[in-house]
Amino acid sequence: MHHSRLAGFIIDCKDTPPDEGARFWSAALGLLSKGDDGHGYAELDASKRDLRIEVQNVMHESRVHLDIETDNQAAEVARLEKLGATRVANGARWVVMQAPTGQRFCVINARVALAGLPGVTAWP
Numbered sequence: 001m002h003h004s005r006l007a008g009f010i011i012d013c014k015d016t017p018p019d020e021g022a023r024f025w026s027a028a029l030g031l032l033s034k035g036d037d038g039h040g041y042a043e044l045d046a047s048k049r050d051l052r053i054e055v056q057n058v059m060h061e062s063r064v065h066l067d068i069e070t071d072n073q074a075a076e077v078a079r080l081e082k083l084g085a086t087r088v089a090n091g092a093r094w095v096v097m098q099a100p101t102g103q104r105f106c107v108i109n110a111r112v113a114l115a116g117l118p119g120v121t122a123w124p
Contacts, residue, residue, distance in 0.1 A: 002072030003114040003122050008052030014062045018042035021055040029053070050118060069110040076107050079123055
């Protein structure tokens, strides 16, 4: 059995540094910016909503994607593939997938133990 849940939203910015993008999204969403982490991300504080919202620098066109976090990445990717998603790319901590409806999303390794947390689903 493995667990998964919506981890949060990633705001991909092609031509804007993460800290500059975070200034806009911080004001737009009413969330404090934690600033640029030096690795191409700037996190907004959405902890009261039990979400991660990050602004990241990317090479592709700007868009928003969601992350699904899991305690068993291989099992979650396989489950989503059975539902019709396709694998697009592998990263160090994530797998980029595409839903049958065309949206891209990432399956990431959980940062905390998921069992028993709100919004977590257990899968056989």
